[in-house]
Amino acid sequence: MQAAFWLGCLLASVGQTFAEEKAPASDPLMALHKGFVDEKTCASCHADQTAAFAKSHHAKAMATADDKSVRGNFNNVQFDHDGVVSTFYRREGRFFVRTEGPAGKQVDFEIKYTFAYEPLQQYLVDLGGGKLQALDIAWDTQKQEWFWLGEGSASKPGSTFHWTGPFYRWNRTCIDCHSTDPQTNFRPKTNDYESSYVATSIGCQSCHGGGAKHIEWASAKLANASTAAVAGLGLSRVDANTCFACHARRTRLVDGYQPGGAFLDHFSPALLRSDLYFPDGQILDEVFEFGSFQQSKMAKAGVTCFDCHRPHEGSVSAVGNALCTQCHSESAPERFAKNDPSGAFDTPAHTHHPQGSTGALCANCHMPERTYMKVDPRRDHSFVIPRPDLSDIYGTPNACTSCHEGKTSAWASENLDTWYGKAWRERPTIAHAFGGATQNDPASIEALRKLVADEEQAGIVRGSAIAEMSRRGGAEVVVDVTAAAKNSDPLVRLGAAEAAGSLPPEHRLDAIGGLLGDEMRAVRVAAARTLGSTQSLGFLGHQRRDFDAAVADLKAYVQANADVAETQSSYGTFLLEQGRADDAEKALRRAIDLDPALPGARINLAELYRATGDNAKSEKTYAEAVAANPDRADLRYGHGLSLVRQKSTEDAIRELGAAVRLDPVNSRYRTTAAIALDSVGRMEDAFALFDPALADGATDANLLGTAIQIGLKLRRYDETLRFAEAMARLQPNDTQIAELIRQLQVAVQDGK
Numbered sequence: 014m015q016a017a018f019w020l021g022c023l024l025a026s027v028g029q030t031f032a033e034e035k036a037p038a039s040d041p042l043m044a045l046h047k048g049f050v051d052e053k054t055c056a057s058c059h060a061d062q063t064a065a066f067a068k069s070h071h072a073k074a075m076a077t078a079d080d081k082s083v084r085g086n087f088n089n090v091q092f093d094h095d096g097v098v099s100t101f102y103r104r105e106g107r108f109f110v111r112t113e114g115p116a117g118k119q120v121d122f123e124i125k126y127t128f129a130y131e132p133l134q135q136y137l138v139d140l141g142g143g144k145l146q147a148l149d150i151a152w153d154t155q156k157q158e159w160f161w162l163g164e165g166s167a168s169k170p171g172s173t174f175h176w177t178g179p180f181y182r183w184n185r186t187c188i189d190c191h192s193t194d195p196q197t198n199f200r201p202k203t204n205d206y207e208s209s210y211v212a213t214s215i216g217c218q219s220c221h222g223g224g225a226k227h228i229e230w231a232s233a234k235l236a237n238a239s240t241a242a243v244a245g246l247g248l249s250r251v252d253a254n255t256c257f258a259c260h261a262r263r264t265r266l267v268d269g270y271q272p273g274g275a276f277l278d279h280f281s282p283a284l285l286r287s288d289l290y291f292p293d294g295q296i297l298d299e300v301f302e303f304g305s306f307q308q309s310k311m312a313k314a315g316v317t318c319f320d321c322h323r324p325h326e327g328s329v330s331a332v333g334n335a336l337c338t339q340c341h342s343e344s345a346p347e348r349f350a351k352n353d354p355s356g357a358f359d360t361p362a363h364t365h366h367p368q369g370s371t372g373a374l375c376a377n378c379h380m381p382e383r384t385y386m387k388v389d390p391r392r393d394h395s396f397v398i399p400r401p402d403l404s405d406i407y408g409t410p411n412a413c414t415s416c417h418e419g420k421t422s423a424w425a426s427e428n429l430d431t432w433y434g435k436a437w438r439e440r441p442t443i444a445h446a447f448g449g450a451t452q453n454d455p456a457s458i459e460a461l462r463k464l465v466a467d468e469e470q471a472g473i474v475r476g477s478a479i480a481e482m483s484r485r486g487g488a489e490v491v492v493d494v495t496a497a498a499k500n501s502d503p504l505v506r507l508g509a510a511e512a513a514g515s516l517p518p519e520h521r522l523d524a525i526g527g528l529l530g531d532e533m534r535a536v537r538v539a540a541a542r543t544l545g546s547t548q549s550l551g552f553l554g555h556q557r558r559d560f561d562a563a564v565a566d567l568k569a570y571v572q573a574n575a576d577v578a579e580t581q582s583s584y585g586t587f588l589l590e591q592g593r594a595d596d597a598e599k600a601l602r603r604a605i606d607l608d609p610a611l612p613g614a615r616i617n618l619a620e621l622y623r624a625t626g627d628n629a630k631s632e633k634t635y636a637e638a639v640a641a642n643p644d645r646a647d648l649r650y651g652h653g654l655s656l657v658r659q660k661s662t663e664d665a666i667r668e669l670g671a672a673v674r675l676d677p678v679n680s681r682y683r684t685t686a687a688i689a690l691d692s693v694g695r696m697e698d699a700f701a702l703f704d705p706a707l708a709d710g711a712t713d714a715n716l717l718g719t720a721i722q723i724g725l726k727l728r729r730y731d732e733t734l735r736f737a738e739a740m741a742r743l744q745p746n747d748t749q750i751a752e753l754i755r756q757l758q759v760a761v762q763d764g765k
Contacts, residue, residue, distance in 0.1 A: 040077050044209040046194050048223030055217040055224060058231065062325050063217075069327035071215040073130035074191040078108050082127045084134045085152035085159065092150055092159040095167040099150055101159070108136075110148065115140070115177040117170040126213070128183070128191065131155070132388050135162075137183055143198075143206030145183035149176040153388050162386055172610045179608045184208050185576050189270070190259035193219045196269065199576040204606065206576075220324075222249030222272045249273030251324070253317045257282075261303030262289065266534050266566070268573040277503050281535040284508055285447065285477035291409045292448030294395045294474070299385045306394040307473040307504070308443075314352035316340075334359045337375040365432050372416060381412040401425035402438050407448035443474055450481050458486050465497060465505075475500070476508025483512035491516055495524045503533045510539035518546060522556070529559035537563040538570050542583075546590035578608035586617050594625050612642050616651055628658045639668075646676035650685070662693055673702065680713035687719055691726075699723050705732045708739040717743070721753070730760040 045051065056063040066072050076082035087109075089102040098119075099112035107123055114120035122138040128147060129135060131154040137145045149162045161167070168174040179185055184206045188195045193212035200207065211218060218224050226247030249255075249272040257263075258270055263280035270279050282303055283289055289298045294308045306312050320339070323330050331339060338359050340346055345355035357363065358375065366372030378399055380392040401411040401422040413425035429437055446464050449457030464470055464478040479497040482490045494516060497509035506528055513525040521544055528540035541563035567587070574580040585600035598621060604614035615638035622631035635652035642648055653668035669686035676682055683702050690699035703720035711717055717740045724733030734757040741750045 040213050042209050043211065043213065046196065046209070046211055046223070048225045049194055049211045049218055050224040050228055052193065052212045052216040052218065054228065059217070065323075065325040066217070069325065070130050071219075071327050074128075074214045076127045076213055078124045078127055078136070080106075083108055083124070083136075084127070084130070084154055085136070086157070087124075090159070092161075094150070094161045097167060099159075110136070110138070110150075112148070112150075112176075113170060115170050115175070128187070132390075133160075133386060140177060142204065143184065143208055145208075146177055147181045147183055147187065149181060151386070155388070160387060173608055178610070179576075179578060182576075189265060191215065193217075194223070194269075197576065201575055201603070204576075220249075220251050220255050220272055224248070253319075256318045257303045260301045262298075262300040263303070264570075265573050266538060266570045268569075275533065277507070277533040277535040279534070281507070281538065282473075282504075284480055284504075284511070285473060287447070287451050291444075292407045292446075292451060293397060293400065293403060293409045293442055293444035294447075295381070295397060295410060296383055296391070296393050296395075301391075302394045304473060308395040308471045310352070311396055313471060314349055314354070334373075334375050341375075365428075377416065378412045381410065381415055383410070398437070398440065399425075399429075400437075400440075400442060400444070401429065403442065403444045403448070407444055407451070409444060409448075443470075443478075446478060447481060450485055453485075458482060458489070461485075462490075462493060465493060472502035472504035475502065476504040476506070479505065479508045480512045483515040487515060488517050488520065491520045491524055498525045498528050503531070503536060506531060506533070506536045507539055510536055510543055513540075514543045526556050526559075529556060529563045534566050537566050541567045542587060545587045576607060578604040578611045578614060581607060582611065582614040582617055585614070585621070589617075589621050589624065594621065597621055610641055612638055612645050612648055615641070616648065619651060619655065623655065623658070628655065631655045632659050632661075644675060646672045646679065646682065649675060650679075650682050653685070653689075657689065662689065665689055666693070666695075680711075680716040684713070684716045684719050687723065691723055696723055696727055700727055700729065700732075703732075703736065705735045708735040711736075711739045712743065714740065714743055730757050730764060733757060734761055 073082075085101065087101045087103045089100065092099045092101070097113045099110055101108075101110050103109070109121055109123050111119055111121045114122075124136045125139050125145065126137040127134055128137055133151045133153055135147045135151045137147055140146050150159055151162050152158075153160050163174070168178070170177065172178055174180050184197055184199070188197055188208060192210035192214060193216040195210040196208060198207040198209060199205075221227075224247075228247075230245075230247040251272065254274070254276040255272045257276050258272070258280065261276075261280065262283040264283075266279055266281055276282075283300065285294060285304065285308075289296075289300050290304065291297050294305065296305050309316075318324075321329055321336060329336050340349060340354045341356060341358050343355055343357055345353045359373075361368055361373070364373040364378070371377060376392060379396050380394065382390040382392050384390045399412045400409070401413050403409050404411050404414070404422040411422065411425065413428070414420050414422055417425070426438075443464060446457055446460035449460055461478040461482045465475050465482070467475070470478075475497070479490075479494060483494055486493075490512070494509050494512045497505050497512070500506055500509070510525055510528050513521045516524060525540050525543065528536050529544070531537050531540065541560065544560065545564075567584075571580055571584045581600050581604035585597045585604065588594075588597035588600055598618065601614050601618040601621060604611060605618065608614070615634055619631045619634035619638065622628070622634060632652070632655040635648065635655045638648045639645075639652050649668045650672035653665045653672060656662075656665035656668060666686070666689050669682065669689055672679070672682040673686050687699040687702045690696070690702075700720070700723045703716070703723070707720075708717070717736050720736040721733055721740065724730070724736065734754065737750060737754050737757055741747070741754060744750055
């Protein structure tokens with residue numbers, strides 16, 4: 014009888030679901046995708062889980078704008094930033110903002126959706142063509158005030174980072190993670206979108222996958238069918254990969270992520286690059302949790318997100334240190350017998366802070382916070398041990414001075430010496446390898462090599478180390494990259510695939526050719542991109558089939574990111590390397606159409622024309638790029654070189670000079686500008702670009718050599734001697750330089 018009752022409820026809800034498929038939804042973007050059901054269907058059987066989930070921030074990730082969802086002040090208030098006044102107001106029960114539009118004029122926009130819930134809330138407006146844009150002015154839910162999300166000066170209308178530009182486009186940047194089964198549905202012919210999702214915010218099917226088969230299974234079970242309609246429960250397996258799909262700094266490889274699959278088959282994660290992570294692995298840029306957690310001993314021991322977080326509420330499963338002492342107690346849990354986490358940690362003897370104080374909380378020392386989007390503090394998940402001794406060397410943050418404002422790292426280190434002795438300073442750390450590489454320390458290559466070889470290190474550390482080695486070592490690390498490509502950890506292989514791009518082309522195929530057939534899509538795509546410039550029918554041989562299959566994966570990645578200008582630009586470069594100039598030109602022009610302000614696509618297009626011998630088109634393309642971005646030194650430099658090829662020397666000198674002014678520390682720009690000036694007899698102007706102070710600490714042999722040549726012509730022996738001495742420091746065994754210095758010393762002495 015009870016089964017019949019629940020069956021009736023279930024079938025009624027299913028009937029309602031399919032009826033609603035044809036009915037107009039309150040949210041015009043909602044649609045029932047194949048394999049999915051209305052989210053209300055889940056609640057008919059899973060009331061407790063639904064109630065718990067409703068309290069979470071996940072459930073409030075996105076909503077249609079109404080009195081219940083909007084948290085900002087729209088009572089005709091104004092916000093002024095950089096002279097742009099935005100007015101937030103209400104009219105007839107709807108929410109509006111009057112602010113600077115895409116043409117630079119004040120325009121009224123209706124708020125269509127809220128985005129996030131706390132500690133900040135953003136707002137989406139419709140610019141037409143299905144484009145939803147996130148305002149760069151957000152509401153601080155704690156301070157109850159509006160604030161600007163950007164950094165530095167506000168971007169101009171028409172630029173990538175203006176709120177109406179591609180960076181703030183929900184369909185392109187945000188859609189993956191705030192709704193249920195979001196589908197971008199970009200239309201390249203019109204540059205429009207027909208985006209849709211099953212539910213406005215994150216819902217049950219975001220993590221469990223489409224529920225249609227589960228409904229079939231439940232219907233068959235409740236009807237006492239002899240066999241279930243489908244195998245298992247008809248739901249995707251939920252594990253940490255499901256969380257990482259959104260909680261990672263990653264690139265989407267395919268359209269339509271479905272929970273339950275391997276993370277590296279759907280996404281390619283960012284490795285521990287110096288612009289994203291501090292040298293010790295702590296979070297720097299907005300990288301979310303995947304990259305830091307992968308480094309931790311906890312991940313290696315088998316700890317998952319669900320050991321600490323309640324999956325439906327989205328909250329931690331215990332308060333304060335009780336969360337950590339679930340495992341880090343005096344008795345080791347059986348589950349972690351091979352990775353013993355036991356010990357007396359929640360005591361003043363360990364923390365050296367009063368029980369219950371802020372400093373005694375495990376998370377405050379081992380998961381320090383870093384604030385993103387100006388008001389959103391997020392905890393590091395690498396679970397590092399505070400190392401204030403590294404802070405002064407590599408600029409890494411440490412929990413001690415982050416908490417004790419005004420205190421120095423030396424002060425913190427002295428306290429740790431007092432508490433624990435000095436052995437803590439010798440604890441293994443990845444900071445010396447990655448920090449040394451950032452500082453161009455020659456010893457960093459060997460330090461990175463040791464990390465790659467250390468099986469105890471996390472895969473993301475080893476993969477990042479081999480990528481960093483290659484950037485620093487080039488041909489010197491061919492053997493290392495080749496070995497890493499055979500590693501059992503896919504993140505190490507991913508690092509090897511990326512690393513091979515820094516090897517001489519003739520070594521790349523031998524090093525990573527086997528990765529073209531790798532089991533993980535992320536590795537195959539990286540290998541295809543790296544090998545694109547080195548392949549030919551004869552060169553690839555038996556690996557041609559794997560290469561073609563990997564290129565198909567690459568094309569799927571490009572298609573999945575059809576609205577991302579950077580992706581289309583890099584694909585254009587790949588096509589040019591394949592000898593497909595016409596297709597490359599189309600891809601690069603598509604990138605420029607998507608984001609006219611993107612300089613990289615214009616540079617690549619100009620270089621395509623140069624490579625195919627059309628110098629006039631190359632110069633014209635550079636000129637257009639400079640007009641759109643006059644303050645970009647790289648564009649002025651590229652334009653200068655294109656003018657040299659057109660034999661417009663004076664115009665070239667003007668552009669090269671602009672590049673030097675915009676980027677005065679770039680030795681290549683300075684050297685090229687000096688050569689151009691010297692070529693037209695302006696030797697004094699050329700030599701003026703080489704301030705003798707540049708010789709101190711100079712590392713560019715081309716700059717020093719050019720300065721020496723021009724200085725000798727001008728008989729400016731005193732200054733030239735300084736440049737020659739700097740060259741000798743770079744090339745201590747060069748007998749010609751030694752002889753030149755001797756002669757210059759004589760000339761200087763005679764001149765006195």
